[in-house]
Amino acid sequence: MATAGKGQIFELRFDQFDVNQDGRIDRSDFEQEANRLIRAFGSDPESPRALVLKQSYIGVYEYIVSKADVKSGALSREEFVAASKAAITDRGGVGFAEVMAPYVYACANLCDVDGDGMISQDEFSTWLTVIGAPADAVGEAYQAIDTDKDGKVSIDEFVSAVRSHVLG
Ligand SMILES: [Ca+2]
Ligand SMILES: [Ca+2]
DSSP states (O other), X not given: OXXXXXXXXXXXXXXXXXXXXXXXXXHHHHHHHHHHHHHHTTOOTTSHHHHHHHHHHHHHHHHHHHTSOOSSXXXXXXXXXXXXXXXXXXXXHHHIIXXXXXHHHHHHHHHOTTOSSEXXXXXXXXXXXHTTOOOTTHHHHHHHHOTTOSSSEEHHHHHHHHHHHHHO
16 A cells, blocks of 8 residues: 555545545445445444444544534535544544544454454455555555565554554
8 A cells, every 4th residue: 555645545535435426425424335345245234343343434433523623414525634634643643543443453354254363365455445445556565564474464464554554
């Protein structure tokens, strides 16, 4: 994964969430992305890992909204980017740990379908595709985040990679 400049990652994320391109995102956009991931990995929507994922998406949304000056509950692009920076990147590691870590671990657990603590390249590719990230160089990205070079991406390697990507 390429390193995005601070703020740019949230611009991209906005485009990914705003599927109907009306320029606003709300709680349902977060819920729908969680549901797309659950479907893509063939998880039972009522399974613990699916429920934890859905809850983690809502948690991120509520945290970001709490940093936004909004009345309607839907966020414009500017509001989403500013609130995400305030909630996450402006606070560095603390912001990531508080706001995003539960969500990223929930993603990792969903991706690790067989529960062996490792995320395969196919699983990583599926995750990237669903969240709308460019998946054209998945093999290179997968090797890059396999920091101990054992040929597999562990859950901790996955979380570290997302952390680096978000914090820049
Ligand atoms: Ca696995
Ligand atoms: Ca590894």
